[in-house]
Amino acid sequence: MEKRRQVKLEDVAALAGVSKTTVSRVLNNRGYLSEATKQRVHEAMEQLHYCPNAIARQLFTQKTNLVGLVFPTVNDPFFGQLEAGLDECLYENGYRTLMGNSQNNPQKEEQYLQLLLNHQIDGLIVGAHNQAMPDYLQTNLPIVSIERAVAPQIPVVASDNYRGGQLATQRLLDAGCQHIIHTNYPKDVMTTNQDRRKAYEDLMSQAGYPAITYKVNYDTPMEEKKAIFARLFDEHPEVDGIFADNDTNARLALTAATEAGRRCPEDIKIIGFDGADMTRLLLPELTTIQQPIQEMAEAAVELLKEEIAGEPADQYRTLPVKLVEGTTA
Amino acid sequence: MEKRRQVKLEDVAALAGVSKTTVSRVLNNRGYLSEATKQRVHEAMEQLHYCPNAIARQLFTQKTNLVGLVFPTVNDPFFGQLEAGLDECLYENGYRTLMGNSQNNPQKEEQYLQLLLNHQIDGLIVGAHNQAMPDYLQTNLPIVSIERAVAPQIPVVASDNYRGGQLATQRLLDAGCQHIIHTNYPKDVMTTNQDRRKAYEDLMSQAGYPAITYKVNYDTPMEEKKAIFARLFDEHPEVDGIFADNDTNARLALTAATEAGRRCPEDIKIIGFDGADMTRLLLPELTTIQQPIQEMAEAAVELLKEEIAGEPADQYRTLPVKLVEGTTA
DNA sequence: ATGAAAGCGCTAACAG
């Protein structure tokens, strides 16, 4: 191992003609110090280009100022915006962000968790969507979950998914749709997306229509997803409305509809869910239910801070959604 | 500071009736060990739920297995896919990823860099696009740059931007466009995007047409960007082709064109740059120049590994681009 | 207002 000799506290102390303690005090601005020594120490630091070694400090304080993020992937309009928001909030609160793309692979999620724990992170924000329930509980690490019911004692930040499902379904019903199909995760995946389904089913039932949900898992390969939507139009030629549980699926539905010879919104109306900035930019014509992503990020960091401070955090924080107008529904 | 008493090496040693050294040896699978002790130590670890403290190890080895990523934001089709790819490659090579969204703010970039250095990261991959040249050079940290000329001695991974610019411009010329306008960063921003402009200018010059480039900086607020494109159609009603330096700008051009009453591709042809998966999914009709994002990520990690290993890394790695067909050009 | 010394948890000479 190469010994890249680093400038350390001791060197600064030697140059300034004081003890390590004093330099440490200057560094942390703690305790009584004469202006004169402060000055001298600062000069010595400058001169040596001193850069404190966070690792050594961490070893002592048992604090890393590192927060892990475990989500399926950052390459997604929703998760990308969310993680960017989280990173920003965390940064403002003095934390650095450790990325963990689980790719919806439970095994990889476990591994990541283990690695992040090894790194002695101060906290964890999770939003991966898996069947399996990871051993997050084994540890007493501060954790916040986003849009996922992980375990009873772990706080969850979520948008008002049920309300969103209502808004979406009602919109299609109001537009005169009678054969509305929904897409969502398999029922055993523990995400709050399931509340969107619940609302859909409730409203369809009230309206006296059958509820039909096509399973589209997050990590289903793209080609397979496309096939599912093609099949949807095949199996249900009567469909005149689609409520997709996220915007990328809505886009696939739109493409499949066009390929099946339907015009949107004349023949079929489509509404999505998420309303991330990038989707709004690239596909502004999509009508969708928008989640307050930035606020969710802020709420999550807020809750995490409370947990880290040892305060009893709220168990659940629900944020409002809204319908944004496009031309597809 | 709360003393959450952690199980440590010493406890395991005590329980197993051996020395710390032996436990350390078992942990790292180093040196000669009898099967019997190995067994006993493993049992003790199990029993105590021992989890090695990476910080302590890092302090000794001077290695953190942490690599910092400094890009404008992860909330972008190109950067999102790139960072996801980088994270995956780094993970496979035993590194964890530290996120650093500089938001194209030179000051924030400096801060991030400083913080990452404090965290004793093993390497850095940068791709922020700023005017200012940060003090990356002060340090002898292994660094790789993506799509940005940072400094002479820092390796750069880039796609063949000049070729991409040629492909795009030629495509528009072939389609009969005579008034092609380009968008790009201001000239003082040190990104390889400038090569796209160069190719455009060269081909336009060859064809005997004037080259007109509208400045659209990455961090220009969205509303302002929209205004720029509206103005473009105002100032150049004769425009019949747009070569945008990235896909989101191409989307803005498309919207502005529609709002100006032009049909695409009948009245105006538009071609973008990047071809990220998310853009392909959400806006498949866009004709664009596709960068091999995954390969770029792999190449960057490859180069970084070489640097970390102390091998002399190549100074430049250029990867091929290709035109992907849409209906806008 | 400043310093000496102990120790955070782990690893690696060097002995035995």
Next chain:
DNA sequence: CTGTTAGCGCTTTCAT
């Protein structure tokens, strides 16, 4: 094959 010892760079009692 295993243990003793010193030390990675920093912080903090406890003295003075």
